[in-house]
Amino acid sequence: MEGPRMSAERAPSPTRWWTLGIVALGTFMLMLDLSVVAVALPDIHESLRSSFADLQWVFDAYALTLAIFLVAAGSLADRHGRKKVFQVGFAVFTIASLACGLAGDATALSAFRAIQGVGAAIMFAVGPAMLSHEFHGKERATAFTVFGAAVGLAVATGPLIGGSLTSSLSWRWIFYFNVPIGVIALLIGIFRVRESMNRRAHPTDWPGLVTFSIALGALVFATIRAPEEGWTSAFTLTLYAASIGFLGLFLAIERRMGERAMFDLAFFRNPTFVGISLVAMIGNAGALPSIFFETSYLQNMLGMDAWEAGLRFLPLTIAMFVTGAISGSLIGKVPFRILLGTAPAVMATGLLFLNMTKADSAWTVLVPAFVIAGFGMGIFNPARAAVAVEVAEPAKSGVASGINETFQQVGIAVGIAGVGAFFQNRVADSFTNSEVGGQLGHDKADEAAQAISSGSLEAVAQEGGGAMRDQMLSAGQDAYMAAFHSAMNVCAALGFIAALIGFLVIRTKDLHRSAMPDIRPTTDRVTAV
Template sequence: MSGRTTSVGGRGWTLAVVCVATFMLLLDLTVVNVALPDIRDAFDASFTSLQWVLDAYALGLAAVLLTAGSLADRLGRKRVFNIGFVVFLAASLACGLANDAAVLSVARGVQGLGGAVLFAVGPALIGQEYQGKDRGKAFGVFGGVVGLSIAFGPLIGGALTDGLSWRWIFLVNVPVGLLAMVVSALRMRESRVESAPAVDWWGLVLFTGALTLLVLALLRGEAEGWASAPIVGMFAASVVLLGAFGVVERRRGEQAMFQLSLFRNRTFNGVSVVTLLCAAATMSAIFLLVSYVQNVLAYSPWETGLRFLPLTATLFVAAAISGSLTTRVPQRLLMGTSLALIAIGLFLVALTGPDTSWTALLPSMFGIGLGMGLFNPPRASLSIAVVEPSKAGMASGINETFQQVGVAIGIAGFGVAFQGRVSDLFTQSAAGRQLGPDAHEFGEAVAAGGGAEAVGRAPSALAPALETAARTAFVDGLTDVMFVCAVVAAVGAVIGFGFIRTRDLHESARGETVEVESRAVVNGVEAQGLLEGESAGVPAVAQSVRAGGDG
């Protein structure tokens, strides 16, 4: 490693830059949703074109997360991070200046590529600067920013769209990002593996191709048809490329960009699966809840964002608390408890009904916000704790890849389930039966948030009954899908409790958490013995923990 020394102030600047970059790139996942009606009007865009505005960013973000983290370990984390920043800002400018939907979609894809670099390398930069309790606090701040960026998306998007123009949801990144880049160039230190092997180009190409095809098939499966030749072909090609990637990485051994031996680490597997399940459940839930408040309750983008402030505030407070708890409470308890709280919050969506106000969502918002806030700091910390510090970029990239694949699976899978459920419920209603063969198409419009427009095009005599049926179908479909999301989160909680262990962490990170685990598995005289053993060094405590329990 180069440049080992750093001041407390210097590492504070590093945390600030990483948090600003992460906030911007994740904000752009959700901020666009509230601006889609304005983008549609500006370009007279079709529904398919608008889908690509969303999908292109998610695709670019997911495709190169692992490769970006691996390259950062080899070429220098600060260098790769800043390259990603330049790409992200240039693409943001192109998005803001786009003159049609096709140009906007391409720019969004490039923006996602730059964002992937920032997302993959950011946790590794934090991990190289902070140790012990300070690392827990730093990842608490980082985790809070991750959650806030997602929750604040509708509010900021609504403010910029209503007050200025939809273009400013992209253009605002440029001045803020340039300022952060200046700080990065002046105050962040470089870090790399001096003896790193050559870049694994074959691995990079194969994995990027496999992940691109997988995510693209997930995102476009509903539009193209899950059994259609293009979608089946993309899934099949992805499997073939992943198989070839596994062969290449096994032959490269320690020089591989993805250490396949990590799959023998129970905690690595546990964190990866929990991350995927959490992303699938929460991101799809937030998208659907925003759609409910905006399209069914008929609040403006700004008003919708304001009504999500309870979730946002809860998330922020919980993340701050979780950061300080990562070195005091066994992390398996934090991970499991956070998913359990998310599951409870998703179950509580059932309190809403066709005639309830937005306040019926408050119990759900508090549960989801508390769970998401507790989840993000230990997830980010554990993602790099399973490997030696020199491979932190690779490990962070792997975990962020699982997160983005979870987002794609969740939005695609639960989106399809929601659309189908709402359409079926509406078709089966008395008002739907009066529409005859047009009921299914009407129900799909309701699920897509176009219920009011569909009612406006219907015969005036049927309008009141159709409006009631559409509202009921949307709310009932929402609660049904949220129940399934809750079950997914509950499964994640079980895995979090059962598959995360301190003894699976790299020794450089194990020493920071081993005392926490020891307090969880011993008491009385045993606890006193551990405290005495601590003076002899970490190995003595670690041995006691292994003798005493799962830690």
């Protein structure tokens, strides 16, 4: 049980490095499963005959439940034991991974991905709180450096690992891959990780959890379905109205429950807590969709298979790995507002270089974007994880971490849905308004545009036959590239907005007084490195 600076808690634990290893491994696996599926999507599309919306759900079903259950997981862990809850999350994640690999259709895959996201939410929320409990002072900075590196490395290596498994075995192995690792990690956790908890933590806010789930689910579902149903259709508008209504109900419940709320609104009186939440949400709304579409470009425009596409992400991987390590060492020496303002700005600058791409470019045209954006993503992760925990008192670190991770996953879920819908609309507009689109007629052109968005350009061109084939291929490529450039510019704009918030809102002096003794809470000046 946590108390006011109990000597037993402050004494270094002999098993703390095992805790770091398990948390870093779990975090690597759960973040890997956000990006590893990217290069497998064409194979999933062909194997399960899935639509573009189905492919979005493979991402968003996971990100959605990740976002929904993060805060509840942090609260449960604080109350019932962080080790115990973390182990349950790891077990759910491992079993659901096996089920994903066995899925027989796109609906089943998305359903199992949602369950997998629940397990991931538990690990992601509880992991930083476990590190905060086990490590103090300079060692805590080291722990969060490793944690941030695990996040960055997973996002960066996801396409490479996914491509290797998909090309050498099948797309199902990107999920089977988790099973033996999960079993080994669970066994280590049983014997080598110590328990910590806060019995004074409040019980789970179930009314808040339900209303928040419905609000977020309706928002994402409406955004994914809107390109097919119509943005002003009764179906879409009803879902958006339901999302707004349940969000309002959620906020009313949280206000009434006070400190017992799923989202303790008192946290939001701290400007830095608001700032890191917004930076995490908006920055990730631009970052993860960019990887989704960069992978699509490599495979659907440049004709690479999963392994070849994954291999091309090595510049991003290396850049993220190197800067992740450097960023962790700067914690306590460089103000957080500098780190968390610079990171999304650098990422956004890199994404602008994607406007250089063409349908027949050499893949090396992506290298500047990969390297520069990778630098930004690598800087971001360790600093974000540290601020998310250090902005609250230790007894509430699990809840604070969970709220921040929720904002991050909301950004990913809404970003993929929103940028994906924008991309789909741009393809449809460009293709239907082309000369070939006019010859096909609106309905057939729109159907072809949906197929182009899903990665079936060659099949669309083949259906044209004869002289029409080359015209359809050219129009399809033009539509895809116009949409790709526009979507990446949207991602860059989101990055610049996140950077502005980071520079203006995040302040070191807002951190809790227990946060990293080597950080001076009253100044935001840069100290010598």
